[in-house]
Amino acid sequence: MERRTRQKESVYRALVALGHPSATELYEYVHAQDAEISRSTVFRVLSDFASAGRARRLCFTGSDDRFDATLAPHAHLHCRKCGRIFDIPMPDMRSDGGRAERFLIEQCYVEFRGVCAACQGADGADEGF
Numbered sequence: 001m002e003r004r005t006r007q008k009e010s011v012y013r014a015l016v017a018l019g020h021p022s023a024t025e026l027y028e029y030v031h032a033q034d035a036e037i038s039r040s041t042v043f044r045v046l047s048d049f050a051s052a053g054r055a056r057r058l059c060f061t062g063s064d065d066r067f068d069a070t071l072a073p074h075a076h077l078h079c080r081k082c083g084r085i086f087d088i089p090m091p092d093m094r095s096d097g098g099r100a101e102r103f104l105i106e107q108c109y110v111e112f113r114g115v116c117a118a119c120q121g122a123d124g125a126d127e128g129f
Helices: 006-018 023-033 039-052 117-122
Strands: 056-058 066-068 074-079 085-089 111-114
Touching: 006 023, 006 039, 023 039, 039 066
Parallel strands: 074 111
Antiparallel strands: 056 066, 074 085
16 A cells, blocks of 8 residues: 655645646645655656556657646647647547457547647737648
C-alpha cells in the first residue's frame, strides 16, 4: 500500500488545481507554498503518480510532458498559440470500441490542435491552417 505523505498530498492538490501542468510548472507552484519540497521530489512523485495510474502523462508535440489528474475518458484541445490545454469529453471506447475485432482497448490519447477562443479574439480572426 502506498504511503501518504505531505509532499504527495501537496503535489496532487497542485496537479488538480493547475489542470495540465508541466513538471516544472507544478514544482514552481508547490515550492512557492512549501519551500522545503525539492524539485526532485516533485518530479519523482509525478512520475510515480503516472506509473500508478493516479495521473496521466501527456506527451504533446513541441511541448514538455504535461500531467493530468482527470482519469475519466476524454480528449484534449491544445491551443497552438498560447499552449493552453482543455479537456473535451469523448466516449469510453473500452466498452465497445474494439469489440468487432475482439480487441481489448486499454488506453487512448487524442489531441486536437487549433486556436482557443481567447487567442482567436486577441488578434481578430485566426488565419486558419
